[in-house]
Amino acid sequence: MKKLKNSHRAPNYNLIWGCVITSIMVLMIVVSFFWTPFNPDAMSYAEKDLAPGGAHLLGTDNFGRDIFSRVMEGAGTTLSIAFCAVAIGASFGTVIGGLTGYFGGAWDEFIMRINDAVTAFPSILLALVIVTITGSGRTNIIFILGILFIPSFARVVRGEFAKQRQMDYVKNAKLMGVKPGRIMFVHILPNIAPVLLSAVAIGFNNAVLAEASMSYLGVGVSQTEAVSLGRMLLDSQAYWMTSPWQALSAGCAISILILGFALISEGLGTRPMWRPTTKRRRKQHA
Amino acid sequence: MSEPVLEVKNLNAYYYGNGVLGKKLKKQVLYDINFEVQEGEVLGLVGESGCGKSTLAKTILGLHADYDGEIIHHTNRPQMVFQDPKGSLNPAKTVGWIVEEPLRAYGKYSPEERRKRVIDMLERVGLSAKYAERKPRELSGGQRQRVGIAVALIQRPKFIIADEPVSALDVTIQAQILELLLELRRDLDLSYLFISHDLNVIRQISDRVMVMNEGRIIEQDTTEEIFTSPKTEYAKTLIDASLL
Ligand SMILES: Nc1ncnc2c1ncn2[C@@H]1O[C@H](COP(=O)(O)OP(=O)(O)OP(=O)(O)O)[C@@H](O)[C@H]1O
Ligand SMILES: [Mg+2]
Secondary structure, eight states: OHHHHHHTSOOOHHHHHHHHHHHHHHHHHHHHHHOOSSOTTOOOGGGTTOOSBTTBTTOBOTTOOBHHHHHHHHHHHHHHHHHHHHHHHHHHHHHHHHHHHHHOHHHHHHHHHHHHHHHTSOHHHHHHHHHHHHOOSHHHHHHHHHHHHHHHHHHHHHHHHHHHTTSHHHHHHHHTTOOHHHIIIIIIGGGGHHHHHHHHHHHHHHHHHHHHHHHHTTSSSOTTTOOOHHHHHHHHGGGTTTOTHHHHHHHHHHHHHHHHHHHHHHHHHHSOSOSOOHHHHHHHHO | OOOEEEEEEEEEEEEEEEOGGGOEEEEEEEEEEEEEEETTOEEEEEEOTTSSHHHHHHHHTTSOOOEEEEEEEOSSSOEEEOSOHHHHSOTTSOHHHHHHHHHHHHOOSOHHHHHHHHHHHHHHTTOOGGGGGSOGGGSOHHHHHHHHHHHHHTTOOSEEEEESTTTTSOHHHHHHHHHHHHHHHHHHTOEEEEEESOHHHHHHHOSEEEEEETTEEEEEEEHHHHHHSOSSHHHHHHHHHHHO
16 A cells, blocks of 8 residues: 555655755754854965865865855855845745735735836846945845845735635635634645745745855955855955865855755645655554 | 524625626626525525526625625524535645634634534544544545534534535435434534535435526425426426436
C-alpha cells in the first residue's frame, strides 16, 4: 500500500534541494553571528591578496581580510535585508490583497489600478529613483524594497482570495456566523499558503538581487555600515585581475542564495502542500 | 395547521455577468417564487440541473445578495447541508476544528465544553471521536457528508436546507444518509427544504414537493398527489423518466 503510494508520487526534488541549499546558507549565517574563522574586518598587509586555500578558505582581499568570513557576514546582511523587505511586502500585500480580493467592488478596482501603475516599472528601477531622493543605507533600502514589493504580493493574494471566496467552505463559514476578518485570515489564508510561500521565495530572490545591485551601484549598504554581498562585489571589481576570488566568492554566494529560493518556489508551485506525510498515514493505520 | 418556519414571497434572483464593452449583464435566474415551509415537514424541491435550485437555497440563507422579494425566517440560524462536502469543508482544517468553529463564533462556551459538544455531535451523526483529528480529504464521501451535517446541527437550527446532500454519493451510502436525516428530524424537531434532481430520493423523503423549471415553481403539492396525478406536462415527463 505504502509502496504503491510512493511509486506514482516521486519526491519533490525541487523543494528538497531548495530547502537543503537554503538551510546550509542560513546555518552559515547564523554561525557567523557568533563565530567566523577570522575577524571579517581585520586587515593585514602581510596576508594581502592570498589565493584560496590554506587557512584562508576563499583567500584574502586587497586589505588582507579573510574573504570567507566576509562572505559569511555579507550573506547575513544581504539576507536580513531581504527578509525585512519581504516581511513588509508580504504582510501589507496580504492584507491589501486579501481585503480587495475578498470584498471586491470599487475599492478593488481602484487599488488594482494603482498596483498596475506601480508594477509597470521594474522595481529595481523605481528603487534607484527613490533612493536618490531618500538617500542610501540599510534601513532606507529595506523600506524602499518592502514598499515596492507590496503590489506584487497584493496581486497574487487578491487573485487567490477572489477564487477562494466563491468556494462553499467560505459560504459555510458565513453560515456559521464567522466574522469576515476571521474568514479571511483563519479560514482562507491557510488554503493559499503554498501560493503565498512560493511568492515569498520569489520575493527573497528579487530582494537579494536588488540589494546586490543597489549596493554594487553604491546606493545600498554603505561601507561603514556592514559587509554585504553587493558591497563586496563593488569593492572587489578593481582587483579582478590581481585577486579574482574576491568577486567570484561574492558572486557565487549570491547565486547559491538565489538558487535555493528559486528551487523552493518552483517546488511549492508544482505541488499541493496539504497532503498527508507518510508519518501521518502510518499513525492512522496503527 | 402548524406554523411556518420559512415564508418566501415574490422572490426574483439575478446574477450579474460581464457583458460586452465592460457592461454588466443582468441575468434573471429565479422568477416570482412563492412558498412556505411548515414546521416539522420535509418540503422537496425537484428540478433539472441548472434550473436555479442552488440559487434559491443560497438566496434564502443570505449567501446571494442580488434578489428582490421577501424572505421571512421564523427560526434562528437556519443552516445548509451542501451538495459537495469536499468543497464545503475547509480543506486546510481538521474535522474537529471545523465542527467546533460555529461554537467558537458564538464565544459562550469554554474550550472543554466545546470539545465535548463536538465529540457528542460527531457521535450523533455516526462518526467516532477519532475522526476529529482527520482532515476532510482523509474521509470517504459519506463520512464527509456526515461531518457536513454535524456542522449544520451543532448550531441547533430548527430549519435546514439540504442542497442535493446525497447526489455525490453511492446509492447504498445515499440510503444511510437519508436515513440519518430522517432520524435527526424526528429527534430534533427539524424541518427541511430538501433539494434534489432525483425524483426517487425526493419521493422517499418528502411530505410535499415543489417542481421547478427554468427558475419558476410550476407545481407544488403533497408527494402523493404529485406522483400519482401530476398537473403539468413537465412534471409528468419528469416522473415518467424517473420510473424507467
Ligand atoms: N455565480 C454565478 N454567476 C452567474 N451565473 C450563475 C452563477 N451560479 C449559477 N449561475 C447560473 O444560474 C442558473 C442556476 O444555477 P443553480 O446553481 O442555481 O442551478 P441548480 O438547479 O442548483 O443546478 P444543479 O442541479 O446543477 O446544482 C444556471 O443557469 C447557472 O448557470
Ligand atoms: Mg445546485
